[in-house]
Amino acid sequence: MTDTIITERFDLVIIGAGSAGLAAAAAAAKAGVQKILVLEKEDHPGGILLQCVHNGFGLHRYKEELTGPEYAERVLAESCHHAIDLRCGAMVLSITPEKVIRYSGEKYGYRQACAKTIICATGADERTRGAVRIPGDRPTGVMTAGLAQHYMNLDGYMVGRRVFILGSGDIGLIMSRRVALEGGQVLGVAELMPYSNGLARNIAQCLNDFGIPLYLSHTVRIIRGKDRLEQIVLSQVDGNFDFIPGTDKTFDVDTLLLSVGLIPSNRLLTDLGVRLHPKTGGPVVDETLQTSVPGVFSCGNSLHVHDLADFVSIEGETAGLAAARYLAGETGRLSDSAPLIKTEPGEGISYLLPAKLHTENAGEFLLKFRVKKPYRNVALLLKENGRLIRKVKKPYLLPAEMENLRLKREELVEPAGTLTLEIADE
Amino acid sequence: MSKTKLPAEMICIVCPRGCHLRVDENLNVTGNACSRGVVYAKTELTHPTRTITSTVRLTGSAVGRVPVKTSEPIPKERIFDVMAEIQRQKAAAPVDCGQVLIKNILGLGADLVATRTIRS
Ligand code: SF4
Numbered sequence: 001m002t003d004t005i006i007t008e009r010f011d012l013v014i015i016g017a018g019s020a021g022l023a024a025a026a027a028a029a030k031a032g033v034q035k036i037l038v039l040e041k042e043d044h045p046g047g048i049l050l051q052c053v054h055n056g057f058g059l060h061r062y063k064e065e066l067t068g069p070e071y072a073e074r075v076l077a078e079s080c081h082h083a084i085d086l087r088c089g090a091m092v093l094s095i096t097p098e099k100v101i102r103y104s105g106e107k108y109g110y111r112q113a114c115a116k117t118i119i120c121a122t123g124a125d126e127r128t129r130g131a132v133r134i135p136g137d138r139p140t141g142v143m144t145a146g147l148a149q150h151y152m153n154l155d156g157y158m159v160g161r162r163v164f165i166l167g168s169g170d171i172g173l174i175m176s177r178r179v180a181l182e183g184g185q186v187l188g189v190a191e192l193m194p195y196s197n198g199l200a201r202n203i204a205q206c207l208n209d210f211g212i213p214l215y216l217s218h219t220v221r222i223i224r225g226k227d228r229l230e231q232i233v234l235s236q237v238d239g240n241f242d243f244i245p246g247t248d249k250t251f252d253v254d255t256l257l258l259s260v261g262l263i264p265s266n267r268l269l270t271d272l273g274v275r276l277h278p279k280t281g282g283p284v285v286d287e288t289l290q291t292s293v294p295g296v297f298s299c300g301n302s303l304h305v306h307d308l309a310d311f312v313s314i315e316g317e318t319a320g321l322a323a324a325r326y327l328a329g330e331t332g333r334l335s336d337s338a339p340l341i342k343t344e345p346g347e348g349i350s351y352l353l354p355a356k357l358h359t360e361n362a363g364e365f366l367l368k369f370r371v372k373k374p375y376r377n378v379a380l381l382l383k384e385n386g387r388l389i390r391k392v393k394k395p396y397l398l399p400a401e402m403e404n405l406r407l408k409r410e411e412l413v414e415p416a417g418t419l420t421l422e423i424a425d426e
Numbered sequence: 427m428s429k430t431k432l433p434a435e436m437i438c439i440v441c442p443r444g445c446h447l448r449v450d451e452n453l454n455v456t457g458n459a460c461s462r463g464v465v466y467a468k469t470e471l472t473h474p475t476r477t478i479t480s481t482v483r484l485t486g487s488a489v490g491r492v493p494v495k496t497s498e499p500i501p502k503e504r505i506f507d508v509m510a511e512i513q514r515q516k517a518a519a520p521v522d523c524g525q526v527l528i529k530n531i532l533g534l535g536a537d538l539v540a541t542r543t544i545r546s
Binding site for chain 2: 050054056059066067068069152153154155181183199200203204205307
């Protein structure tokens with residue numbers, strides 16, 4: 001027995017071996033980074049993909065339709081490289097300002113890794129019942145949709161016989177179909193907003209195919225049950241989200257699944273003093289996905305919640321490449337006085353990433369954003385210091401779909417200032 | 427032919443883009459961003475099919491289930507027959523991604539294949 005902690009040195013430590021972390025590792029190794037450590041808290045790499053047994057993955061990246069586990073297998077194969085040391089069952093406990101990562105696990109005991117750069121790819125957490133404040137009893141049978149997905153697809157437990165789902169995000173829709181396929185009765189899906197937050201194809205193939213009703217502008221008002229959930233009361237809401245009297249509907253159910261949103265998981269980074277974006281819940285980053293702490297990068301669902309794994313992997317690659325360039329001393333060590341463009345979401349835009357662009361740094365910038373509500377036949381206006389530099393017509397825009405916009409360095413006239421994106425009538 | 431009245435409207439489910447398709451009396455499809463939308467609309471109106479994904483009980487591993495899919499779409503009205511077969515099926519580790527667990531399931535011309543490699 002000795003009380004010295006095993007300490008190892010790495011050029012890059014990536015936290016999380018899901019679609020973002022693995023893609024980041026592969027890109028960094030390809031760019032020549034020599035010593036890469038990937039730490040994964042679960043016993044297998046792949047992240048949330050492993051429980052997403054449905055298909056619809058990989059259409060952009062691999063030009064074919066894959067299930068979540070198949071997609072994970074591809075990404076894992078790509079990250080097979082002598083420079084990459086992947087350790088599963090390793091839970092990161094803390095990161096110090098000196099970039100010392102402390103982690104523990106059955107196989108490793110308690111260890112620390114000293115990193116020159118860090119990529120945080122820790123995914124997102126599900127919002128829980130507490131976060132949406134449903135009053136009533138506290139019986140079993142109320143759980144998040146992602147947890148139910150884990151129980152059903154990885155552990156092999158059926159979650160209930162008579163099921164109701166709150167929230168029409170994709171996880172809720174996918175789980176409606178999953179429960180229906182396994183012989184459960186799904187009595188309905190309720191959505192607080194007047195429109196669904198899921199992809200249109202999932203409304204069609206997960207709800208319509210199985211005759212599951214969707215209640216828009218409705219939410220669960222009361223939960224009843226002594227030990228197990230017995231009943232929920234659903235009510236319609238008005239434009240201010242207040243309950244409309246006389247619209248109560250009761251459903252006798254044993255299970256309520258909550259699909260009420262994801263929150264980027266960044267506890268490790270907030271402890272480190274990384275600045276978070278009030279709207280996305282992820283770190284404030286520049287065009288290299290570098291956070292407010294130099295050498296610390298963020299990507300995937302811990303940066304902002306994505307709807308497609310393909311885009312998560314692309315973002316992982318961006319972070320991996322950025323870490324490689326940082327290590328090579330090419331970028332990311334710009335002084336505070338380097339010319340900077342701040343981005344700002346304008347009319348109708350809920351958030352715009354990245355928050356800042358170093359104009360000296362790149363020839364092209366990838367802007368990502370979401371809209372606040374559904375739009376039809378509108379134009380996106382990109383303005384530099386108030387001057388219109390690009391107008392893009394859009395037949396439709398949905399809050400459920402993340403949008404991309406590529407901006408060339410030449411399109412910008414000034415090296416510094418403010419870039420705004422807004423929606424206007426066509 | 428199905429009894430669906432034309433013109434009809436539907437969401438293409440072939441990819442996440444989810445195009446809003448319209449099919450007129452002469453089976454002309456509009457609203458599709460790619461040619462797969464046309465194929466989808468015509469199939470959906472005549473003999474709708476779906477790819478089924480689920481899980482199968484797995485023995486000999488700490489992982490309790492192996493994910494599976496049908497290698498081809500199967501007729502929509504046979505979904506629950508296929509699910510009953512999947513629920514009866516067992517697999518033993520090691521399993522390879524792509525390994526056939528049931529050949530030509532219910533004679534529908536599709537295999538049931540594992541979608542994850544599980545060594546132990
Ligand atoms: S028509 Fe093509 S692009 Fe549109 S949803 Fe179908 S497959 Fe996707």
